[in-house]
Amino acid sequence: MPRLESSPLGVTGTLFFTFADGPEKFTLMSGQNLGPITVAYETYGTLSPHHDNAILICHALTGDAHAAGISSEDGRVGWWEVLVGPGMPLDTDRYYIICANVLGGCKGTTGPSSINPATGKPYALEFPIITIEDMVRVQKKLLDYLGVERLLTVIGGSMGGMQALSWAVQYPDMVASAIPIATSPHLSAQGIAWDEIGRRAIMADMNWDNGNYYTPGHPRPEAGLAVARMVGHLTYLSEESMSNKFGRRLRNRDNYSYTFGVDFEVESYLQHQGEVFIKRFDANSYLYITRAMDYFSLQGDYPSLADAFAVTQGHFLFISFSSDWLYPPSQSELMVTALQQAGRGDVVEYFAALSPYGHDAFLLEAQQQGPVITRFLERVHREQF
Amino acid sequence: MPRLESSPLGVTGTLFFTFADGPEKFTLMSGQNLGPITVAYETYGTLSPHHDNAILICHALTGDAHAAGISSEDGRVGWWEVLVGPGMPLDTDRYYIICANVLGGCKGTTGPSSINPATGKPYALEFPIITIEDMVRVQKKLLDYLGVERLLTVIGGSMGGMQALSWAVQYPDMVASAIPIATSPHLSAQGIAWDEIGRRAIMADMNWDNGNYYTPGHPRPEAGLAVARMVGHLTYLSEESMSNKFGRRLRNRDNYSYTFGVDFEVESYLQHQGEVFIKRFDANSYLYITRAMDYFSLQGDYPSLADAFAVTQGHFLFISFSSDWLYPPSQSELMVTALQQAGRGDVVEYFAALSPYGHDAFLLEAQQQGPVITRFLERVHREQF
Numbered sequence: 001m002p003r004l005e006s007s008p009l010g011v012t013g014t015l016f017f018t019f020a021d022g023p024e025k026f027t028l029m030s031g032q033n034l035g036p037i038t039v040a041y042e043t044y045g046t047l048s049p050h051h052d053n054a055i056l057i058c059h060a061l062t063g064d065a066h067a068a069g070i071s072s073e074d075g076r077v078g079w080w081e082v083l084v085g086p087g088m089p090l091d092t093d094r095y096y097i098i099c100a101n102v103l104g105g106c107k108g109t110t111g112p113s114s115i116n117p118a119t120g121k122p123y124a125l126e127f128p129i130i131t132i133e134d135m136v137r138v139q140k141k142l143l144d145y146l147g148v149e150r151l152l153t154v155i156g157g158s159m160g161g162m163q164a165l166s167w168a169v170q171y172p173d174m175v176a177s178a179i180p181i182a183t184s185p186h187l188s189a190q191g192i193a194w195d196e197i198g199r200r201a202i203m204a205d206m207n208w209d210n211g212n213y214y215t216p217g218h219p220r221p222e223a224g225l226a227v228a229r230m231v232g233h234l235t236y237l238s239e240e241s242m243s244n245k246f247g248r249r250l251r252n253r254d255n256y257s258y259t260f261g262v263d264f265e266v267e268s269y270l271q272h273q274g275e276v277f278i279k280r281f282d283a284n285s286y287l288y289i290t291r292a293m294d295y296f297s298l299q300g301d302y303p304s305l306a307d308a309f310a311v312t313q314g315h316f317l318f319i320s321f322s323s324d325w326l327y328p329p330s331q332s333e334l335m336v337t338a339l340q341q342a343g344r345g346d347v348v349e350y351f352a353a354l355s356p357y358g359h360d361a362f363l364l365e366a367q368q369q370g371p372v373i374t375r376f377l378e379r380v381h382r383e384q385f
Numbered sequence: 386m387p388r389l390e391s392s393p394l395g396v397t398g399t400l401f402f403t404f405a406d407g408p409e410k411f412t413l414m415s416g417q418n419l420g421p422i423t424v425a426y427e428t429y430g431t432l433s434p435h436h437d438n439a440i441l442i443c444h445a446l447t448g449d450a451h452a453a454g455i456s457s458e459d460g461r462v463g464w465w466e467v468l469v470g471p472g473m474p475l476d477t478d479r480y481y482i483i484c485a486n487v488l489g490g491c492k493g494t495t496g497p498s499s500i501n502p503a504t505g506k507p508y509a510l511e512f513p514i515i516t517i518e519d520m521v522r523v524q525k526k527l528l529d530y531l532g533v534e535r536l537l538t539v540i541g542g543s544m545g546g547m548q549a550l551s552w553a554v555q556y557p558d559m560v561a562s563a564i565p566i567a568t569s570p571h572l573s574a575q576g577i578a579w580d581e582i583g584r585r586a587i588m589a590d591m592n593w594d595n596g597n598y599y600t601p602g603h604p605r606p607e608a609g610l611a612v613a614r615m616v617g618h619l620t621y622l623s624e625e626s627m628s629n630k631f632g633r634r635l636r637n638r639d640n641y642s643y644t645f646g647v648d649f650e651v652e653s654y655l656q657h658q659g660e661v662f663i664k665r666f667d668a669n670s671y672l673y674i675t676r677a678m679d680y681f682s683l684q685g686d687y688p689s690l691a692d693a694f695a696v697t698q699g700h701f702l703f704i705s706f707s708s709d710w711l712y713p714p715s716q717s718e719l720m721v722t723a724l725q726q727a728g729r730g731d732v733v734e735y736f737a738a739l740s741p742y743g744h745d746a747f748l749l750e751a752q753q754q755g756p757v758i759t760r761f762l763e764r765v766h767r768e769q770f
Contacts, residue, residue, distance in 0.1 A: 188628055248573075264577050294649065
């Protein structure tokens with residue numbers, strides 16, 4: 001029996017859209033073909049007669065289509081419940097909001113755990129490498145299907161912000177505005193290194209078995225995936241918030257155990273993060289999606305980042321968080337500067353929020369982000385439609 | 386044939402000292418007994434007739450007794466070659482310098498890979514949990530054996546700095562000065578979390594086999610240890626130095642491979658770090674030594690950190706590095722403040738160095754640390770002997 005939490009939006013459910021299910025496949029950035037492709041998505045609110053109120057939410061590495069409301073499948077509350085709902089900044093009474101699980105994911109959209117029609121078995125590592133640009137092009141197919149010609153905004157944090165940026169460059173005339181939050185035009189060397197460590201942790205697990213762990217009875221690379229998650233999770237938190245939350249507090253004890261067991265609260269917390277995650281995420285999807293993040297470069301083949309931004313047509317609201325050391329404010333500032341260099345400085349707003357919550361702030365700081373987003377959307381709607 | 390590098394100090398060799406080899410064992414902080422205990426150590430220079438020139442170097446997590454010179458065993462140059470040698474800040478012409486592999490290590494001092502006399506087999510997880518305080522008490526036995534009654538200084542970076550601090554509190558009258566570099570009076574929640582991730586990565590490797598991988602033919606937990614090293618290594622580097630050194634440069638290619646292979650220079654570098662490390666370090670030692678770091682609290686049973694420092698009798702030179710985010714300058718400043726609160730502000734020097742090299746700066750920044758250390762040692766020698 002699913003646990004039913006409360007949500008002002010009520011019960012929401014996942015829908016599915018499939019394309020490239022004929023002989024014509026979808027060609028990826030790598031040049032490889034893929035099809036059919038199923039997209040799991042949710043929508044909240046109603047598309048207006050003028051088609052001027054559509055918002056696309058893009059999720060981060062381990063997110064899914066269930067951004068808000070109570071899932072009809074498992075009773076879970078959506079991952080961006082703090083921002084999406086009636087009367088909220090992403091107002092489901094005003095806007096038609098779409099959120100889709102990314103290509104390569106494991107929450108309903110085609111990914112490495114999906115059946116490969118050529119073999120009748122899960123793709124595993126036969127799944128082609130995908131990119132952020134590919135994720136966006138799949139979302140474009142979904143919007144075509146839903147009859148959305150232009151987005152009031154495309155919004156997302158972290159990898160979701162990368163997708164929002166890619167939207168603005170790949171489909172300039174469809175993007176009235178973009179809200180890239182706690183994100184970057186490309187990962188730094190350190191960012192790539194964290195991803196690589198996560199992948200190595202998964203691949204070091206013998207149960208990973210070169211990706212072929214889907215057969216019934218085959219153990220899953222849970223230990224490796226848990227380590228990958230622990231590393232990732234730690235990069236999402238700030239030193240300050242961890243010190244405040246855990247410090248050196250011991251868990252249910254007064255003295256050290258002098259063992260390798262759980263002595264410190266922070267150890268217990270980390271292990272819990274790993275244990276919860278392995279139940280909800282597919283290890284191969286973790287490999288593919290982190291690789292897509294490594295490969296993402298908004299500049300791409302343009303001579304400069306400013307040249308990439310020069311092709312965009314919409315407005316931008318960048319949001320960064322002071323204690324986010326994974327996607328530090330300087331990376332948002334790099335993009336603000338590039339837009340100014342591209343002669344588009346007049347379409348940029350930048351909100352550098354003070355927050356102790358590290359990278360995770362994009363999921364938590366509703367009070368700070370909310371009013372800025374509300375005002376930005378009202379202005380864009382007024383000026384662009 | 387070992388590769389012989391050049392060193393102003395020339396060839397150095399490891400010596401061994403064994404104690405607690407009778408019925409009387411060495412009692413650890415945990416209350417468990419251990420013995421016999423062998424200590425691998427090196428010495429450079431000569432103890433003066435007045436016994437006023439002894440310096441103890443304490444090494445970090447993965448270091449060893451071979452701080453300087455060309456190893457007679459494998460031709461390697463010492464890990465602190467930039468600071469130790471004739472005419473250098475830790476001047477082997479003037480000082481009698483001792484460096485010992487820590488208790489729990491795998492470079493000659495008794496640790497989990499040593500033979501357990503009770504079973505005739507390696508201890509593995511039968512080895513008792515050890516602490517920084519235990520490491521220091523073993524070093525004390527070595528100094529007694531070497532006839533050193535008082536140290537001109539005890540110096541070390543990172544975990545070596547923890548040992549220097551513990552020396553000053555455990556043996557106040559033996560420590561004329563301490564030079565704790567890039568270190569902390571206790572790990573933060575984040576520091577404990579990184580250690581825990583390293584341990585989980587090792588334990589997730591099936592070849593770890595609950596620590597029992599020493600039997601001939603048994604594979605070693607190399608994949609897990611490599612991941613632990615990659616995580617650790619990344620925390621030793623600054624974002625700035627990684628961006629400068631690697632950025633997003635591809636390795637020997639112009640375009641993405643669209644695979645999980647090595648595309649980026651930083652991936653190649655990280656993997657190399659893992660591969661080199663597994664050849665030189667024991668996975669169980671990694672578990673024990675990181676646990677000792679977690680458990681270290683200079684304050685211990687004292688009511689406050691200032692109360693702990695109040696028992697010390699020597700001078701202090703703290704050194705921190707601006708880009709060190711694992712042991713940030715604020716942790717050194719916490720100790721400077723505690724000494725001031727303890728009424729010992731007059732014995733403290735603090736050098737907050739600007740450096741792009743992150744935590745690793747303590748191994749690299751000879752030009753910055755050198756003159757400060759030279760001057761401090763001369764003053765302490767003048768005032769204290």
